[in-house]
Amino acid sequence: MNYELFIRSGSQEVDFALLKDGKLIELHKEEEDNNFTVGDIFLAKIRKTVPGLNAAFVNVGYEKDGFLHYHDLGPKILSQLKFVKAVSSGKLKDYSLKEFPFEKEIDKHGNLNDALKSNQSILVQIVKEPISTKGPRISSELSIAGRYIVLVPFSDRVSVSQKIETNEEKDRLKRLITSIKPKGFGVIIRTVAEGKKVAELDKDLQNLMERWTAMCKKLQGAHHPSKVLSELNRGASIIRDMFNDSFSAIHIDDETLYLQIKDYVQEIAPKKDNIVKFYDSNVPMFEKFGIDRQIKTSFGKTVSGSKGAYLVIEHTEAMHVIDVNSGNRSNKQKTQEGTALEVNLIAATEVARQLRLRDMGGIIVVDFIDLANANHRKQLYNHLRDEMKDDRAKHKILPPSKFGLIQITRQRVRPEMNIKTREENPSNVIDGEIEAPIIVVNRINEEVKRLFKKDYKKITLNTHPFIAAFLTKGFPSVRTKWFLEHKKWIKIQPRDAYTYLEYHFHDKDGELIK
Numbered sequence: 001m002n003y004e005l006f007i008r009s010g011s012q013e014v015d016f017a018l019l020k021d022g023k024l025i026e027l028h029k030e031e032e033d034n035n036f037t038v039g040d041i042f043l044a045k046i047r048k049t050v051p052g053l054n055a056a057f058v059n060v061g062y063e064k065d066g067f068l069h070y071h072d073l074g075p076k077i078l079s080q081l082k083f084v085k086a087v088s089s090g091k092l093k094d095y096s097l098k099e100f101p102f103e104k105e106i107d108k109h110g111n112l113n114d115a116l117k118s119n120q121s122i123l124v125q126i127v128k129e130p131i132s133t134k135g136p137r138i139s140s141e142l143s144i145a146g147r148y149i150v151l152v153p154f155s156d157r158v159s160v161s162q163k164i165e166t167n168e169e170k171d172r173l174k175r176l177i178t179s180i181k182p183k184g185f186g187v188i189i190r191t192v193a194e195g196k197k198v199a200e201l202d203k204d205l206q207n208l209m210e211r212w213t214a215m216c217k218k219l220q221g222a223h224h225p226s227k228v229l230s231e232l233n234r235g236a237s238i239i240r241d242m243f244n245d246s247f248s249a250i251h252i253d254d255e256t257l258y259l260q261i262k263d264y265v266q267e268i269a270p271k272k273d274n275i276v277k278f279y280d281s282n283v284p285m286f287e288k289f290g291i292d293r294q295i296k297t298s299f300g301k302t303v304s305g306s307k308g309a310y311l312v313i314e315h316t317e318a319m320h321v322i323d324v325n326s327g328n329r330s331n332k333q334k335t336q337e338g339t340a341l342e343v344n345l346i347a348a349t350e351v352a353r354q355l356r357l358r359d360m361g362g363i364i365v366v367d368f369i370d371l372a373n374a375n376h377r378k379q380l381y382n383h384l385r386d387e388m389k390d391d392r393a394k395h396k397i398l399p400p401s402k403f404g405l406i407q408i409t410r411q412r413v414r415p416e417m418n419i420k421t422r423e424e425n426p427s428n429v430i431d432g433e434i435e436a437p438i439i440v441v442n443r444i445n446e447e448v449k450r451l452f453k454k455d456y457k458k459i460t461l462n463t464h465p466f467i468a469a470f471l472t473k474g475f476p477s478v479r480t481k482w483f484l485e486h487k488k489w490i491k492i493q494p495r496d497a498y499t500y501l502e503y504h505f506h507d508k509d510g511e512l513i514k
Contacts, residue, residue, distance in 0.1 A: 003247045009254030017291050024294040026356050036136050039231030045224045046120045054112050061225040064135030070112040074141030076154035078103035084121050087219045095216040097184025144208050147268050148193035151208040155186030163191040236264050253279040296438045305350045309343045319363035340369040341376045352387035361412020370404040440501045452486040458508035460491040468494040
């Protein structure tokens with residue numbers, strides 16, 4: 001696997017595109033005025049408690065109050081409230097928690113009114129950004145994420161990522177962290193800590209302790225609400241969470257951002273800082289590396305896959321529904337069951353990519369092509385699980401139902417990435433909008449591959465003059481590339497009468513090829 005990260009800076013926002021083996025798998029947008037990022041910690045005030053919901057509404061400075069449920073308080077909430085009060089008033093200057101007297105833990109089945117009161121100062125962390133009409137979802141069980149570990153104040157528990165499989169490694173990491181962690185702080189050991197030495201873990205721990213101390217210094221005299229700790233920007237957080245030896249390049253088109261990211265990579269992986277590259281060209285970066293093309297073809301209701309298969313993605317209020325279709329494809333399999341399995345495996349790979357790319361969350365139902373063979377259904381299920389194992393969002397996949405449906409739940413902490421791919425119709429304003437021309441060109445490409453696999457002696461493509469020019473002009477043109485790849489020539493005939501995105505293939509006798 002080969003990962004590349006592209007960071008494009010605009011006047012009001014920064015775009016992050018993550019490519020895996022040349023294919024776009026994640027796309028993020030960070031706006032300058034986004035003050036409510038997952039991981040941010042606020043000093044806030046309880047506006048009101050709602051016993052019927054066993055929750056409180058907290059003023060964090062957003063137009064809608066943050067929602068804090070009793071189960072999100074954390075068992076040490078009373079200790080946190082006492083600490084915040086002491087630090088804010090200036091009575092407590094030691095932020096290490098070594099000598100801090102902890103309060104008793106709250107009952108996990110208790111009532112919120114027993115722990116919180118209106119107008120009380122509290123530290124809360126954003127766990128879900130504002131989505132649609134809802135305010136941010138918050139938690140007072142704080143955590144500060146580092147490269148290898150996550151620091152959890154007001155706790156003593158050490159836990160290890162379930163993705164680290166060997167018990168020996170889990171025990172080794174647990175022993176190391178227990179020996180170096182400060183009193184009053186819990187630690188979650190991340191998957192990337194596997195195989196790391198104590199010096200690397202200790203350096204990460206000290207960085208997190210410095211961030212904790214800097215946050216505590218802001219509490220004294222701070223107004224309510226105010227952000228006291230910011231999560232890293234999206235570029236740095238992607239690098240922190242995913243950076244490994246598979247990263248081959250990080251391209252950045254803004255010099256200031258380039259220097260910041262280079263410094264960060266130098267800090268976490270000094271031997272890899274040479275992969276951070278400043279992109280300086282008149283050709284836009286996303287255009288140069290084909291990312292804009294992938295964005296155009298990857299978003300929208302219909303998404304094309306390889307070998308003619310395609311997905312239809314629908315969004316409802318309650319869930320997302322994805323339908324798998326085989327499309328027009330050459331059948332190499334001998335049986336209908338074999339064809340269905342092949343299409344389903346291709347579709348499963350694209351489904352996993354689409355969930356990450358669009359950051360789709362909640363309930364997702366995928367309607368795969370029916371498989372009669374139980375082993376084939378298990379193979380599909382295992383393949384989908386493997387494809388989604390790198391997905392950083394928490395998710396759960398259920399085995400296929402009798403109707404061929406696979407249900408997925410995926411954590412949603414940010415608004416879904418939604419990019420408009422339809423464009424204004426230049427031929428007829430009455431029709432409103434049409435698909436982007438690049439999508440039709442991709443569809444023509446797939447059709448050409450399918451037709452070349454059949455024994456057609458001569459093929460003619462009739463299409464709108466604009467599309468014909470795109471396929472034939474320049475060197476090497478798209479048509480020339482077809483010839484070099486398949487050793488067959490296609491005649492392209494411009495048709496003025498055709499609508500903008502209309503095209504048809506004809507055989508040597510002029511008959512329409514369907």
